[in-house]
Amino acid sequence: MAAGPWWRIGWRNLGRNRRRTILTATGLAFGYWAVVVIAGMADGIVADMVRTATGILSGQIQAHAPAYLPDRTLYETIGGNEGTDVPALLAAIEREPGVLGAAPRVYAGGLVSSGATTVGVLLVGADPAREDSVSRLTAALVEGHLPAPGTRELLIGSELARQLNVRVGTELVVVAPAADGSLANDLFTVAGLYRTGIAELDGSYAVGPLDAIQALLVLDPGRVHEIAIRIADPWTAPAIADSLGTRGVTPAGVPVAFRPWTTFRPELVDYANLSAGSMWIVVVIVFLMAIFGVANTLLMTTFERRREFALLLALGATPRGIVRAVLAEAAALGILSIVLGVVITVPVLIWWHYDPIDLGRLFGDFTMAGALVRPVLRTDYPVTMFFYAAGALLLTALLAALYPAFRATRVPPADTLAGR
Amino acid sequence: MTTPTNAAVRTDTVWKIFEHDGITVEAVRGVTVRIEPGEFVVLAGPSGSGKTTLLNLFGGLTRPSRGRVWIDEQDITDMSERQLARLRLERLGFVFQAYNLLPVLTALENAEFSLLLQGVDEEERQRRVSALFEKIGIAGLEDRRPGKLSGGQQQRVAVARAVVSEPALVLADEPTANLDSASSDALLDVMVRLNADLGTTFVFATHDTRLMERAKRLIRLVDGAIASDHRR
DSSP: OOSHHHHHHHHHHTTTTHHHHHHHHHHHHHHHHHHHHHHHHHHHHHHHHHHHHIIIIIOSEEEEOTTTTTTTOTTOOTTGGGOOOHHHHHHHHHTSTTEEEEEEEEEEEEEEEETTEEEEEEEEEEOHHHHHHHOSTGGGEEEEOOOOTTSOEEEEEHHHHHHHTOOTTOEEEEEEEOTTSSEEEEEEEEEEEEOOSOHHHHHHEEEEEHHHHHHHTTOOTTOOSEEEEEESOGGGHHHHHHHHHHHTOSGGGOOOEEEEHHHHOHHHHHHHHHHHHHHHHHHHHHHHHHHHHHHHHHHHHHHHTHHHHHHHHHHTOOHHHHHHHHHHHHHHHHHHHHHHHHHHHHHHHHHHHHSOEEOHHHHOOEEETTEEEOOEEOOOOOHHHHHHHHHHHHHHHHHHHHHHHHHHHTOOHHHHHTTO | OOOSSOOSEEEEEEEEEEEETTEEEEEEEEEEEEEOTTOEEEEEOSTTSSHHHHHHHHTTSSOOSEEEEEETTEEOTTOOHHHHHHHHHHHEEEEOTTOOOOTTSOHHHHHTHHHHHHTOOHHHHHHHHHHHHHHTTOTTOTTOOGGGSOHHHHHHHHHHHHHTTOOSEEEEESTTTTSOHHHHHHHHHHHHHHHHHHOOEEEEEEOOHHHHHHOSEEEEEETTEEEEEEEO
């Protein structure tokens, strides 16, 4: 039997009680709006977390000597004891499409002392000029200046400064194990203070010029522990890391392991997955509520049209045809609701993307999964959720129509046409 | 069971008993009747005599409590709803007192509905409906919805819908009840002409004396049973 008449009848039936149709479609459209906007907010929060967690220091991809992790041994520099041509390596990495910048670093656990106070820190040797293109550490500077290359200056977190009771200009004694087996120590001056809002970073990192820290640790200029890499889209990190690894960007075949943030910050991936999973609970709740509203409307509709269903049966329509007629009307209602839903959703997503709701005054910043979260409800564009929510809405309308459709097939033609 | 000529519809000792709130009503009581192809039959009788119920039994719109019903020698008594739907689609046409057009469809779409369900292509549907509309005097009203048609026009569309697929049997329940005498006469002219031209069997349930006068066979029902059966 052709689908044509049922679709035509279903679509036109929507216009018979326009107020009721608009109210029902609006209800469904707001369900769609809620699902997509909440998904957009959740995606926005996750994206902010990833941007913050990987953007402040770690970068979205890290390159190390294969044996450097997990122990972060001082001796496991890229290229081993010989080191590598760091500028050539950086240039090769930056040629990879999607890569915005790369910065070399050395790390060592150490102690910093001021007066009688000593605090354990992670000593970081970095190139301030390159860090700008990879991390936001330099942007987090709140006092003083960045350590200049060739100087014994340190940038420390505001919390570490508080613990040491030091300020810009104060001298610190730095002690760290050196690569030659000695215990290196030297005097450094606090050049600047930074504040990221992440307690771990603000309380236990001391960042100095790459050359000065290499000299302290007795590492040649060609020996670095890490190349931190920033890319345009954090979600492409696994693919870019894979490409860098397989393309063999390193000079003279020096083995380098490229790891995306999804590997070294798995808790962020877990949170993103949890967020995406919980969205389905929202979808189910929203559309489960909508089902009853739509079913109620369609039940009323089918009851009002008992005579028409009886007529259709008398004319030779099968019960399956009647079911199609009701489902076609529900599908038409669903499509109308999707259109309405998209119309009211897209402007809000764009609006809240560029001018998000800022709850910072109420709650302040907080850290979650090791990342700084700004309570700003900035929406991302959850493209797949547009389609999933549309599918869920259509399914909702069709499921809601099943019982009314079944009822419509049970109309006794003779009695109904006789008005009994 | 077979007969030398297949009856358009026939019943054998058919009963229809309604029970509602403990009250039993015998609407049709042991009716045995045979209507031949091409007949123009009127079921007459006072209200409650069982005319409409018998008509519904003929059309498979209600099932007999006892007895059996055949359409073109097909026993419809125990047919499934699906089988009945197919039979109604292919063999029967209905005209109801209250027109019963689908309000969201145009006159043309209402009239072609059975053809659409039968899978007839659009060109053929439109050709048949246009020819029929011309014949019954409602040409030019194809695109109007029922709400924009007079009672007489609506009933003609309903007749067109009933006969457009050229069914063997048209069952009409009080088709002139809501029409003025002029519209009623015009509609009867149409059906008499269709009966003569196409050989369509018509069975009416009616109080309308004008319709009774035109009948070639008049069956009077009283209290659910046949009181008289005259051919003219």
